[in-house]
Amino acid sequence: MAKQIYDVIVIGTGAGGGMAIKTLCEAGLKVCALNAGRRLDPEKDFRYHRMPWDMKFRGLDDPKRLSQSFGYMDNEYTKAAWDHEIPFTVAPGTKWMWPRCNAVGGKTNFWGRSSARFGEIDFRAASLDGYDVDWPLRYEEISPFYTRVEKMIGVASTVQNRPSNPDGSYLPPFNFRCLDFILEAGCKKVGVPYLPDRCAQLTQPHEGHPACHFCGECTTGCDVGAFFSTPYFLLPKAEATKNLELLTNALAKNVLVDENGHATGVAYIDRKTRQEVEVYGRAVVVAASCLESARIMLNSKSRQWPNGIANSSGQLGRNLCDHLYGESARGYLPQLVGQPSFPDHVADSTIAWMPRWQNLKDPHEEKFIRGYSIYPDGGCSEFPWFANELDGFGSSFKREIKRRYPAPVSFGIQAPSLRSDTNFVDLDPEVKDPYGMPVARMHFEWDENVLKMWEHSKQVCAEVLRAAGGVLEGSGEAPEIPGWSLHETGTCRMGNDPKNFVTNRFGQTHDVPNLYVCDASVFLSCTDKTTTISILAFSLRTSEHLIENFRRGEHKAA
Amino acid sequence: MAGQGIQRREVLRILGTAAAAAHFPGFSKWTFACGHIGNAALQIKPAEYRPQFFTAAEFPMVERLTEIIIPSDGTPGAKEAGVAEFIDFMVANDPDVKYGLRTGLAWLNAHAEQTDGKPFVELTPEQQTSLLEPLGFKDKARPGAEAGRHFFRMMRKYTVAGFYTSEIGYKELDNPALKFYAESPKCPHPGDPEHADLSSAHS
Numbered sequence: 001m002a003k004q005i006y007d008v009i010v011i012g013t014g015a016g017g018g019m020a021i022k023t024l025c026e027a028g029l030k031v032c033a034l035n036a037g038r039r040l041d042p043e044k045d046f047r048y049h050r051m052p053w054d055m056k057f058r059g060l061d062d063p064k065r066l067s068q069s070f071g072y073m074d075n076e077y078t079k080a081a082w083d084h085e086i087p088f089t090v091a092p093g094t095k096w097m098w099p100r101c102n103a104v105g106g107k108t109n110f111w112g113r114s115s116a117r118f119g120e121i122d123f124r125a126a127s128l129d130g131y132d133v134d135w136p137l138r139y140e141e142i143s144p145f146y147t148r149v150e151k152m153i154g155v156a157s158t159v160q161n162r163p164s165n166p167d168g169s170y171l172p173p174f175n176f177r178c179l180d181f182i183l184e185a186g187c188k189k190v191g192v193p194y195l196p197d198r199c200a201q202l203t204q205p206h207e208g209h210p211a212c213h214f215c216g217e218c219t220t221g222c223d224v225g226a227f228f229s230t231p232y233f234l235l236p237k238a239e240a241t242k243n244l245e246l247l248t249n250a251l252a253k254n255v256l257v258d259e260n261g262h263a264t265g266v267a268y269i270d271r272k273t274r275q276e277v278e279v280y281g282r283a284v285v286v287a288a289s290c291l292e293s294a295r296i297m298l299n300s301k302s303r304q305w306p307n308g309i310a311n312s313s314g315q316l317g318r319n320l321c322d323h324l325y326g327e328s329a330r331g332y333l334p335q336l337v338g339q340p341s342f343p344d345h346v347a348d349s350t351i352a353w354m355p356r357w358q359n360l361k362d363p364h365e366e367k368f369i370r371g372y373s374i375y376p377d378g379g380c381s382e383f384p385w386f387a388n389e390l391d392g393f394g395s396s397f398k399r400e401i402k403r404r405y406p407a408p409v410s411f412g413i414q415a416p417s418l419r420s421d422t423n424f425v426d427l428d429p430e431v432k433d434p435y436g437m438p439v440a441r442m443h444f445e446w447d448e449n450v451l452k453m454w455e456h457s458k459q460v461c462a463e464v465l466r467a468a469g470g471v472l473e474g475s476g477e478a479p480e481i482p483g484w485s486l487h488e489t490g491t492c493r494m495g496n497d498p499k500n501f502v503t504n505r506f507g508q509t510h511d512v513p514n515l516y517v518c519d520a521s522v523f524l525s526c527t528d529k530t531t532t533i534s535i536l537a538f539s540l541r542t543s544e545h546l547i548e549n550f551r552r553g554e555h556k557a558a
Numbered sequence: 559m560a561g562q563g564i565q566r567r568e569v570l571r572i573l574g575t576a577a578a579a580a581h582f583p584g585f586s587k588w589t590f591a592c593g594h595i596g597n598a599a600l601q602i603k604p605a606e607y608r609p610q611f612f613t614a615a616e617f618p619m620v621e622r623l624t625e626i627i628i629p630s631d632g633t634p635g636a637k638e639a640g641v642a643e644f645i646d647f648m649v650a651n652d653p654d655v656k657y658g659l660r661t662g663l664a665w666l667n668a669h670a671e672q673t674d675g676k677p678f679v680e681l682t683p684e685q686q687t688s689l690l691e692p693l694g695f696k697d698k699a700r701p702g703a704e705a706g707r708h709f710f711r712m713m714r715k716y717t718v719a720g721f722y723t724s725e726i727g728y729k730e731l732d733n734p735a736l737k738f739y740a741e742s743p744k745c746p747h748p749g750d751p752e753h754a755d756l757s758s759a760h761s
Contacts, residue, residue, distance in 0.1 A: 051736060052723035053724050058644070058723035063654075064651055174742040176744065177743065177744070181751040181753065182753050184751065203742060213739065214742055215736050215737065333753075335752070341731060341732040341734050342746075344743075345735055346739065380733065382733070383722055384718070384722055387718045391694075393626060395631045397628070398628050398730075468752075469752065
């Protein structure tokens with residue numbers, strides 16, 4: 001039997017891979033997709049409608065497992081979906097958290113759904129403030145892709161005319177809760193924006209998907225698909241074409257190459273049989289998420305690519321950036337103390353945001369360059385987490401918990417790190433995963449600029465809280481450790497110069513014309529915005545570029 | 559993951575201590591657990607509960623402490639919610655806190671003997687409360703009782719975690735989590751964005 005050759009092998013089924021798979025399949029290309037884990041069964045695996053007392057550990061999780069937990073989403077409700085088998089290491093001095101959802105759909109199963117477009121201010125940031133280089137494209141070039149993605153996935157928001165945040169086409173926004181109106185009034189006094197977030201959660205039925213039922217448990221998976229995830233929104237469309245073969249429990253190991261160093265397929269480990277298997281294609285799309293994509297490509301060593309495939313620039317794995325997360329302020333609103341409880345927790349809290357307001361007119365207005373955004377949060381939540389900060393015990397304690405229950409607020413920062421030569425991922429020379437593949441080794445520290453944003457945000461958020469009539473109780477002692485946000489970018493940056501960038505402006509690697517990258521690793525900078533909608537938009541653009549290259553005969557169809 | 563997760567993260571941190579892997583027999587006696595969804599009846603029978611970690615002498619002490627921290631006072635408290643069982647179960651699964659809790663209970667008993675001449679559970683409710691006040695109220699704290707305050711804070715964290723994740727705890731707060739709505743719930747006070755009237759009406 002002749003070996004089967006697909007048109008395209010896609011590694012990964014998250015936002016980037018899912019969009020590539022759908023786009024390529026609909027264009028008539030035969031696609032083989034590899035996913036490192038299994039398919040989830042929403043009925044069995046999404047336990048989010050269970051009350052805590054129906055869970056063995058009340059949803060708090062087994063204490064013995066907590067230390068191995070990768071982030072807040074990896075918990076008793078979702079534990080089957082997060083990879084605990086593949087370790088990673090950190091260089092001395094580096095702290096890193098690396099939550100990897102290996103289930104089909106990846107992190108889109110549980111993502112935070114905030115969906116702001118990158119803007120011209122991001123693409124041309126270097127021209128404005130002199131740091132690093134501009135993106136190899138302008139906003140107007142990617143804008144139509146954002147519009148198409150917004151139509152596909154449905155984003156609830158409003159037109160806001162913010163200089164850093166281009167508007168798109170939106171479903172009706174979430175309604176503001178009491179705390180939103182109070183904080184909005186405080187923000188007005190301080191002179192910072194408080195607006196409906198851009199939330200990919202369906203406030204009305206959209207493109208055949210049902211409206212949200214506002215249970216507030218989105219990050220443990222939605223069993224009706226009322227927010228975007230690839231298993232609900234993209235993979236069914238790809239499967240309907242009959243052009244997709246999806247291999248699960250297939251852990252990509254390396255990209256295979258021919259005599260010329262061009263990609264011919266992918267070697268993967270079948271995690272069930274623990275055997276190495278090869279699949280072949282005319283082109284390969286790597287979309288395993290920023291760090292895993294870098295690991296696979298660095299591990300794709302050959303005579304032609306001794307330092308990893310498509311790495312003649314030496315930039316593969318470099319320029320790692322991440323969002324600094326942390327609690328810039330916390331406290332409570334006396335206005336709401338003693339009020340009846342209210343369903344505040346209906347969107348896992350991406351109802352409102354304070355989009356970047358710094359350095360908009362003058363790029364050097366602040367003591368830092370670029371800017372950050374804030375996500376406010378609060379009100380009645382699943383659990384009165386403020387209780388441990390109250391004094392005493394007994395009836396007065398119990399009564400105070402109830403009175404304070406509707407009133408807590410907090411402000412979370414999302415701030416971009418700047419690229420630096422010392423932040424990168426490489427392969428650990430000694431440690432291997434259970435399948436014999438070198439593990440990723442992280443080298444990362446927050447830079448001075450992002451730490452200045454953190455300090456700045458603590459001041460502004462305290463001011464907002466006080467202006468809103470609130471009581472400030474404190475802030476996070478330190479930012480969360482790097483990796484926490486799940487927004488890492490930059491290991492395969494796009495740029496026009498093959499000497500300095502891994503991929504060209506279309507996400508096609510400079511060195512290997514039939515190798516494409518469709519995830520946040522191509523992003524030149526990490527901006528103050530979340531990554532998913534941009535991954536989708538860039539993946540759509542890259543996929544169409546790939547299709548065009550097939551049409552032009554640059555990659556021969558199978 | 560924008561903006562969300564802080565709340566669950568906080569819950570995790572309440573109990574979150576790094577834990578070394580250790581084998582534990584199982585959860586067969588966990589009376590709350592594993593009921594299927596909609597199994598509303600919460601059958602707590604403390605008399606039948608056989609502690610997994612605490613000794614027969616320690617368990618009533620834990621139960622009494624939870625009851626003092628979140629009392630039954632017009633609405634049900636920690637005892638009705640079976641919080642002592644929750645604590646026993648969690649501690650049984652958490653090697654890192656076993657020692658601290660056990661020595662804390664021993665310390666409290668010794669402290670009770672020294673002060674009132676009896677083990678903690680045999681004291682009157684008034685004696686128990688006055689023994690605990692310096693541990694639990696900032697303005698009643700006395701120097702030299704750091705370890706005792708630390709132990710009590712830990713016990714209080716466990717009690718809060720156990721109570722407010724129980725059905726009784728949800729009812730206590732009228733916790734609106736996990737309900738379904740036709741549209742995203744909106745502020746019922748239009749025309750009062752600062753909610754200033756609300757607070758004056760309230761106070």
